[in-house]
Amino acid sequence: MTMDMSQYRALFLAESREYLEEMGRCVVALDSGAGGKPEVDALFRAAHSLKGMALSMEFEPIVALAHSMEDLMVRVRDGALSFDRGIGDLLLEGADLLEGMMQDLEAERPLRGPEDLPLRLSSYSPGQATAPKAPEPAPEPEVGAPAEPAREALRETPAEAGFEPATVRVRTELLDHLANLTGELLTNKQRLLSLAREVSSSRLDEALTETNRLLRSLQDEVARVRLMPFDAICPRLERSVRDVSRKSGKQADFVIEGREIGLDRGVLEQLGEPLNHILKNAVDHGLEPAEERQSLGKPERGTVTLSVTRDRDQVVILVTDDGRGMDPAKMIASAVKKGLIDPDEGAMLSPRQALMLSVIPGFSTAGKVTEVSGRGVGMDAVNSTIRRLGGILAIDSQVGSGSRFTLRLPMTIATVHALLVRCGKFKGAVPVSAVQRSVELRREQIRSESGRQVFYLGDEPVPVLSLNRILGLPLGRFPRGFLPVFVTEVKGRQLGLVVDELLGQHELYIKPLGRPLGKVAGVAGGAILGDGEIVPVLDLATLM
Amino acid sequence: MERRYLLFTAGGEGFALGLGEVVEVRERADLFPLPRVPEAILGLMNYHGNLTAILDFAAFIGSLGRNDGKLLVLDPKLAALALWVDEVKAIVPEEAVEVVAEGERHWETATLNTDFGTMTLLRLEGLLEEVESQLAAEP
Numbered sequence: 120m121t122m123d124m125s126q127y128r129a130l131f132l133a134e135s136r137e138y139l140e141e142m143g144r145c146v147v148a149l150d151s152g153a154g155g156k157p158e159v160d161a162l163f164r165a166a167h168s169l170k171g172m173a174l175s176m177e178f179e180p181i182v183a184l185a186h187s188m189e190d191l192m193v194r195v196r197d198g199a200l201s202f203d204r205g206i207g208d209l210l211l212e213g214a215d216l217l218e219g220m221m222q223d224l225e226a227e228r229p230l231r232g233p234e235d236l237p238l239r240l241s242s243y244s245p246g247q248a249t250a251p252k253a254p255e256p257a258p259e260p261e262v263g264a265p266a267e268p269a270r271e272a273l274r275e276t277p278a279e280a281g282f283e284p285a286t287v288r289v290r291t292e293l294l295d296h297l298a299n300l301t302g303e304l305l306t307n308k309q310r311l312l313s314l315a316r317e318v319s320s321s322r323l324d325e326a327l328t329e330t331n332r333l334l335r336s337l338q339d340e341v342a343r344v345r346l347m348p349f350d351a352i353c354p355r356l357e358r359s360v361r362d363v364s365r366k367s368g369k370q371a372d373f374v375i376e377g378r379e380i381g382l383d384r385g386v387l388e389q390l391g392e393p394l395n396h397i398l399k400n401a402v403d404h405g406l407e408p409a410e411e412r413q414s415l416g417k418p419e420r421g422t423v424t425l426s427v428t429r430d431r432d433q434v435v436i437l438v439t440d441d442g443r444g445m446d447p448a449k450m451i452a453s454a455v456k457k458g459l460i461d462p463d464e465g466a467m468l469s470p471r472q473a474l475m476l477s478v479i480p481g482f483s484t485a486g487k488v489t490e491v492s493g494r495g496v497g498m499d500a501v502n503s504t505i506r507r508l509g510g511i512l513a514i515d516s517q518v519g520s521g522s523r524f525t526l527r528l529p530m531t532i533a534t535v536h537a538l539l540v541r542c543g544k545f546k547g548a549v550p551v552s553a554v555q556r557s558v559e560l561r562r563e564q565i566r567s568e569s570g571r572q573v574f575y576l577g578d579e580p581v582p583v584l585s586l587n588r589i590l591g592l593p594l595g596r597f598p599r600g601f602l603p604v605f606v607t608e609v610k611g612r613q614l615g616l617v618v619d620e621l622l623g624q625h626e627l628y629i630k631p632l633g634r635p636l637g638k639v640a641g642v643a644g645g646a647i648l649g650d651g652e653i654v655p656v657l658d659l660a661t662l663m
Numbered sequence: 664m665e666r667r668y669l670l671f672t673a674g675g676e677g678f679a680l681g682l683g684e685v686v687e688v689r690e691r692a693d694l695f696p697l698p699r700v701p702e703a704i705l706g707l708m709n710y711h712g713n714l715t716a717i718l719d720f721a722a723f724i725g726s727l728g729r730n731d732g733k734l735l736v737l738d739p740k741l742a743a744l745a746l747w748v749d750e751v752k753a754i755v756p757e758e759a760v761e762v763v764a765e766g767e768r769h770w771e772t773a774t775l776n777t778d779f780g781t782m783t784l785l786r787l788e789g790l791l792e793e794v795e796s797q798l799a800a801e802p
Binding site: 299303306542544545546547590591592630631632633634635636638639640641642644645647651652653654655 | 704715
C-alpha cells in the first residue's frame with residue numbers, strides 16, 4: 120500500500136522554492152566576488168536538502184537533477200573545482216529547470232525531464248561548460264545514461280546537511296484570514312463607538328477604550344506576523360541584474376542595503392515585478408557601456424544600488440544608478456512627438472513632472488527596443504502597482520550622473536488612511552498617499568487657460584477636473600461658493616479634483632471586491648465604515 | 664449526492680441555478696452604490712464581511728423586475744455576487760426536471776422543463792464572464 124503524499128506537496132513546494140531562492144542568492148554572490156565558503160556550503164546544503172525532500176516524495180526527475188547539482192558543489196567544496204561563471208550558469212539553469220518542475224507539480228501534470236543537464240553538471244570542467252567529460256571525485260552515472268543516484272547513498276537525514284527547523288510554518292491563507300478577522304473587529308469597534316455615543320455611559324466608554332487598546336495591540340501583532348524581510352525577494356532581483364548585465368554586455372555592480380527591513384507579505388509579493396523592471400531599465404538603459412564610461416572619466420563598472428529604509432510606518436526603497444541619467448527636455452520632446460501631450464502642456468511641465476512622463480502608457484525614450492527592456496509598457500505598470508499598494512513613485516535624474524527612483528510604500532496594507540469624499544449620493548475613499556493636499560477654492564480662483572480650467576498652487580498651474588464628471592455623476596452646486604478640491608498626481612502631473620464634500624480622514628481596512636467586480640476600472644477595493652456603510656476605494660491612476 | 668436545482672423567476676422568465684451555487688435566499692439588504700458600473704449592478708452589500716455585488720437579474724436580461732423580490736447570495740467561494748430576482752419558486756431534485764434543449768447564450772447551460780414551467784439553467788462561470796465583459800465595456 121502506498122501512502123498518499125499529496126497533502127505534503129504544498130509544503131514540499133514552499134520549502135523547495137526557498138532552497139531555489141537561496142541557490143540564486145549564493146550564485147550571484149559568488150559570481151560578483153562577494154561570496155566565499157559560506158555560499159559554497161549553502162549551495163551544497165540547498166541541493167542536498169532538495170534532493171532529500173524530493174526523494175521522500177518520490178519525485179525522481181527532481182532527485183536526479185538535485186543530485187547532480189549537489190555533486191558539482193561537492194567538487195567545488197572539496198577544492199577539485201574553483202567556482203566560476205560556467206558553474207554559476209549551470210546551477211542557475213538547474214534552478215530554473217527545478218522551478219519548472221515545481222510548476223508541473225502544481226499543475227498536476229507529469230514532471231518535465233532533466234534532459235542532459237545532469238550529464239552536463241556532472242561532466243563540467245572549466246571552459247567546457249557543455250562538453251561531457253568523466254567527472255573526477257564524486258560517483259557519477261555512466262556517460263549517456265540518465266543520472267540515477269544510488270538510493271541508499273541518498274538517504275541521509277536533513278541534519279547531515281545542517282538543516283534545523285527553528286520556526287513553525289503557517290499557511291499564508293491563515294495569515295490572511297487573521298488579518299481579515301482583525302479588520303472585521305476594527306470595523307465593529309467603530310460601530311460600538313457610534314452606539315456608545317448614543318447611550319452615553321462612562322462604564323461603557325471605559326470598556327471600549329480598553330477594547331480599543333487591545334485591538335490596536337492585536338492589529339500590530341498580526342501586522343508583525345505578516346512582515347517578511349526584504350531579503351526574501353533579493354535573490355530574484357540579484358539574478359535579474361546578473362542576467363540583464365550579461366545580455367546587454369554592461370558591467371554592473373549591484374548593491375543591496377537594508378535587506379533586513381520587514382514589509383507586509385502582500386506588499387513584498389507585488390513589489391518583485393516593479394523593482395525588477397526598474398533595475399533592468401537601470402542596467403540596460405541607464406548604465407553606459409564600459410568604453411563610454413571610461414571616456415567620461417567614470418569607473419568602468421557601473422553601480423546600481425537598491426536601498427531599503429524605514430520611515431515611521433512607511434518603507435522607502437531607493438534605486439540609484441550612476442549612469443547617463445534622463446534629460447527632461449528630451450522626454451518632453453518625445454512625449455509631444457508621440458502625441459501623448461501637446462506642446463503647450465509640455466512647456467508647462469517642471470523637470471520633475473517631465474521625468475514622470477515615463478509612467479504614461481506607451482512612453483519610452485529608448486532609441487530601440489532591446490531584448491531585456493524598453494518596450495514602453497513597463498513603467499506604467501510599475502506606477503500602477505505602486506499606487507495600488509498605496510505607495511508613490513518619484514523620479515529624480517541628473518544628466519550624466521544617473522537616476523534615482525524612490526518608492527515610498529506602506530509597511531503593511533491591512534489598513535490604510537484614506538480621505539473620504541462625497542460626489543452626489545456616492546461616497547468614495549482615496550488613500551492619503553495619493554492626496555497631496557486638500558483645499559477649498561473660490562470660483563474666481565479657477566481660470567481658463569489654453570482651454571483648460573486651472574488654479575494656481577504657488578507658481579504652478581494645476582488643471583482642475585470634476586470627480587463627479589469622471590464618475591458619471593451629476594455635477595455639484597456649491598451654494599457656499601467654495602469648491603472642495605483635493606490635489607493628486609496622475610501620470611506624473613498634478614491634478615485638482617473637485618468633489619461635493621471632503622469628509623475627512625479615516626483608517627480603513629481594505630477588502631477585495633472579488634468576482635465579478637474585481638474588473639471595475641478605478642476601484643481598488645472597498646471598506647466598511649463604522650456605521651456599516653460600504654465605500655469603494657478609488658484608484659485614481661486607473662480611473663482617469 | 665443528488666443534484667438539486669433552485670428555480671426562480673426574474674423579468675417574467677424562469678431560471679434555475681445548481682443549489683450548491685447558492686448559499687442563502689434573503690430579503691433585500693442595505694446597498695451602496697458603485698461608480699461606472701452597468702445599471703444592472705445595483706451596488707454593494709455587506710454579506711458577513713464580504714463585499715458582495717448585487718446584480719438586478721431582470722435588468723441584466725433586459726427586462727423589468729419587481730421591487731419586492733429576493734436576493735440569491737451565491738457561494739462566496741465562487742463569486743462575490745448576489746442576484747436580485749422576482750421570486751423563488753422551488754427547490755427540485757434532478758429527476759424532477761427534463762433537459763429539453765441546450766442553452767443559447769454562453770451563460771446558459773440548458774432549457775429545463777419543470778412542474779413550474781420552462782426554466783433556463785444558468786452557467787455561473789459564463790454569467791460572471793458576461794458581467795465582467797460588460798464592466799470592461801463601461802466608459
